[in-house]
Amino acid sequence: MRRTPSQIALGLDVAPPNRRPPGKPHRVRYVVAGVLIAAVVFVVGLTGTVVAMTRGLPSLSSLQKKPLGRTTLVYDREGRLIAQLHGATNRVPVARSRIPNALKDATVAIEDKRFYQDHGVDFRAIARAAVTDLLAGRVVEGASTITEQYVKNAYLGDQQTLERKVREAWLAWQLAGRWSKDRILSAYLNTVYYGQGAYGVQAAAETFFHKPVWRLSLAQSALLAGLPRDPTGYSPIFDPADALARRNLVLQQMQRQGYISAGQVRRAEHARLHIYRTAPATRDEAADYFVEYVRQQLVQRYGASRVYEGGLRVYTTLDLDWQRAAIDAIRNTLNQPGDPSSAVVTIDPETGYIRAMVGGLDFRRQQFNLAYQARRQPGSAMKPFVLAAAIERGADPATTYYDSRPLHIAFPNGAPTWNVTTFDGTAYGPSSLVQATVRSDNTVYAQLVLDVGPKNVVRIAHRMGITSRLKAVPSIALGSQVVNPLEMATAYATFADLGVRHAPIAIRRVVADGHVDYAARPRGKRVIPAGVAYVVDKILEENVQVGTGVAAQLPGRPVAGKTGTTSNFVDAWFCGFTPNLASVVWVGYPRNETTPMYAVHGIQVVGGSFPAIIWHAYMALALSGLAPVDFTQPAVMPTYRPWHGRYAIGGSLSPGVVPYQTPTPLPAATPTAPAAPQPSSKPANPAPGNGNGNGNGNGQANGNGQG
Numbered sequence: 001m002r003r004t005p006s007q008i009a010l011g012l013d014v015a016p017p018n019r020r021p022p023g024k025p026h027r028v029r030y031v032v033a034g035v036l037i038a039a040v041v042f043v044v045g046l047t048g049t050v051v052a053m054t055r056g057l058p059s060l061s062s063l064q065k066k067p068l069g070r071t072t073l074v075y076d077r078e079g080r081l082i083a084q085l086h087g088a089t090n091r092v093p094v095a096r097s098r099i100p101n102a103l104k105d106a107t108v109a110i111e112d113k114r115f116y117q118d119h120g121v122d123f124r125a126i127a128r129a130a131v132t133d134l135l136a137g138r139v140v141e142g143a144s145t146i147t148e149q150y151v152k153n154a155y156l157g158d159q160q161t162l163e164r165k166v167r168e169a170w171l172a173w174q175l176a177g178r179w180s181k182d183r184i185l186s187a188y189l190n191t192v193y194y195g196q197g198a199y200g201v202q203a204a205a206e207t208f209f210h211k212p213v214w215r216l217s218l219a220q221s222a223l224l225a226g227l228p229r230d231p232t233g234y235s236p237i238f239d240p241a242d243a244l245a246r247r248n249l250v251l252q253q254m255q256r257q258g259y260i261s262a263g264q265v266r267r268a269e270h271a272r273l274h275i276y277r278t279a280p281a282t283r284d285e286a287a288d289y290f291v292e293y294v295r296q297q298l299v300q301r302y303g304a305s306r307v308y309e310g311g312l313r314v315y316t317t318l319d320l321d322w323q324r325a326a327i328d329a330i331r332n333t334l335n336q337p338g339d340p341s342s343a344v345v346t347i348d349p350e351t352g353y354i355r356a357m358v359g360g361l362d363f364r365r366q367q368f369n370l371a372y373q374a375r376r377q378p379g380s381a382m383k384p385f386v387l388a389a390a391i392e393r394g395a396d397p398a399t400t401y402y403d404s405r406p407l408h409i410a411f412p413n414g415a416p417t418w419n420v421t422t423f424d425g426t427a428y429g430p431s432s433l434v435q436a437t438v439r440s441d442n443t444v445y446a447q448l449v450l451d452v453g454p455k456n457v458v459r460i461a462h463r464m465g466i467t468s469r470l471k472a473v474p475s476i477a478l479g480s481q482v483v484n485p486l487e488m489a490t491a492y493a494t495f496a497d498l499g500v501r502h503a504p505i506a507i508r509r510v511v512a513d514g515h516v517d518y519a520a521r522p523r524g525k526r527v528i529p530a531g532v533a534y535v536v537d538k539i540l541e542e543n544v545q546v547g548t549g550v551a552a553q554l555p556g557r558p559v560a561g562k563t564g565t566t567s568n569f570v571d572a573w574f575c576g577f578t579p580n581l582a583s584v585v586w587v588g589y590p591r592n593e594t595t596p597m598y599a600v601h602g603i604q605v606v607g608g609s610f611p612a613i614i615w616h617a618y619m620a621l622a623l624s625g626l627a628p629v630d631f632t633q634p635a636v637m638p639t640y641r642p643w644h645g646r647y648a649i650g651g652s653l654s655p656g657v658v659p660y661q662t663p664t665p666l667p668a669a670t671p672t673a674p675a676a677p678q679p680s681s682k683p684a685n686p687a688p689g690n691g692n693g694n695g696n697g698n699g700q701a702n703g704n705g706q707g
Helices: 005-010 027-054 101-111 123-136 146-156 162-178 181-189 201-209 218-225 240-256 262-269 285-302 304-309 320-333 379-392 433-439 442-452 454-464 474-478 485-496 530-546 610-622
Strands: 072-075 081-085 193-195 313-316 341-347 354-358 401-404 407-409 418-420 429-432 507-512 515-519 560-565 571-578 581-588
Touching: 072 285, 081 285, 101 146, 101 181, 101 218, 101 240, 146 162, 146 181, 193 201, 201 218, 218 240, 218 262, 240 262, 285 304, 285 313, 285 320, 285 354, 285 507, 320 341, 320 354, 320 610, 341 485, 341 610, 379 433, 379 442, 379 454, 379 474, 379 485, 379 530, 379 560, 379 571, 401 433, 401 442, 407 442, 418 442, 418 474, 429 433, 433 442, 433 530, 442 454, 442 474, 454 474, 454 485, 485 530, 485 560, 485 571, 485 581, 530 560, 560 610, 571 610, 581 610
Parallel strands: 072 313
Antiparallel strands: 072 081, 313 507, 341 354, 341 581, 401 429, 407 418, 507 515, 560 571, 571 581
């Protein structure tokens, strides 16, 4: 058949009528028809599948987000970060305004270049992925938009099914209509995984660069943007070459899409990244022991899961500057091989807030917190409780006298005799309670506790803040019962606040999901009369001025305190306070409760030596910003009555009236005040006081320690 001119111009061949092309049967028509039918079936099937999957789907607003693990942050009193608590998931969400634009642009350039044009769903990518998945019989292509990836992370999870992919697209479409692009992108950047346990850009920046996300450079931002596709394969720690190649690809994509210039690419490609192979410490090492104390309280209140994954914001009472000052004071004093250890606790008397807690100097080697887990004998630091009990019962400490002399006190029921002497064996003769306290006289206090009654001493110690179980035995006056520095600091803070006890508080406030979930409400409770506390305070102030605590003096500032040393110099304490701050220092060997500290650096380790020296060095810095405050005399002072103590000079001396009796009654005598002890000429080794002893199981002590 002849072709027409138009057919010749278009290059068309015209077959003769009723003739089939040679070798071309009806197979072509069948193939074309088959393809068309398959396409129709596919479209109808896909449409039906989508309709079936989306039918009855909840709206985005009716869904709850998955509980994504978030890191709990712990702060000191000034809002300085001192710890991060997290499990396997380290995620610290940050405000979108703090994420640099370079990181946002890099992420869009490498992951979803049509992000700002689509409505949460890239239909071309969805169709391509759906066909691929149907032909493969399984999901082989993931989400193609940033919005879909965020929906997957926040709402749906990683289940690899076609149904999940359709739901993902459906929810992403809704989200795109409600949130701005910047909000979606920032939310995605706060949830995506970057490797090394870091979820979100803030954790990733801290993990790889040891800096917050808002300080990242362009080169660092590009490297992070390239990680989510394969956090392990592109790891800058394990595969630095692949990580750099991926970073450079991100930079090139940013240039092609107009985010940066060629010059910026060149400079960024040559920039040093300063990658860290290990994540930064999750705690400020100065606050390690305090943070562990706080962590235990948080777990008790919220449970471990919420503490490690709930993203709590915990605001504590710790003063990080004071904490460091306490550590420095210990290190500058006990700095030689073989030196004993030390613990420090500081409490604000008006609130009970713990301002410092040093439980050791190396948390990695020793997690045992000497500040509140160690239970050691306090020595003569228990004597103020005996003194307070006596004053509360009407004893005038200035006119109540006991004879200072070696004692051999027999007990009923065949109990061993209680032998008590002063530290150096000196018999000072008739001594007032003031003089005996300043001298820390064991023999006077051994008699006083028998007159006051050990049970009354236990009661007043517990009222003031001692929480350990105490036995009502006479040797309690000399510190034979074990306590810890935290409770001693609480009790001495009660003296500082004129008899009002505040429970120790480490956490001021906890914020959960933007709302205050817990707030401390310090409540003081009067446990002894203000006048009684004031009299004790002034006597302990005299002790620092001329007694066993002279090494703790702070010029121009009233300081009160008491030393304590156990028998054989095993434990040494200084418990001191001003009207606005109370601190306790303990010194000893933590792993052996019987190792003596006879001489360290040539110094006899007693409460007035290393403990008082550490207390002075630390408190001088801690109090430097606070104005000196004097102890304020209350309106109501104690009412004194004639003291008829069995062992007091002038009291009833008939044996057998009370269960305790001396083998030889003390003779009545006319009180004569001995000369006041003078301060040591060597601040490092103050004049000896008296002390206490170790309990022997029957409630007695040998009483040959030092004050």
